[in-house]
Amino acid sequence: MESGEESDSLVDDTQNYGQFVTFSMPKNMVEYKWEVGTYFGDKAEFLDAIRTYGVHCGRRLKIQKNDKQRVRVTCLGAKGKCHWFAYCEYMTPIQT
16 A cells, blocks of 8 residues: 555646547557557557557658657658658657
8 A cells, every 4th residue: 555645746747748648559540549548558658559540540650759758740741741640759747
């Protein structure tokens, strides 16, 4: 059992991030609706999801940033008219 002091500090750190929906890979990514604040277990899961989405939907995607802290993916389709992008970042206070 944890002391009240430790659990309060953990709650305070995670409250800034809000409630997240945990990602689960659907059978058909064409109908998947991306939501701001979706939680991915790790970077590999996010990259797998975004690549699968690109293949299923016929979108050309480019990984703009890919380091230990963040991944940014942009859409290259529709002759520059596609303003779609996805950004995934490591959350330090909860180490995920």
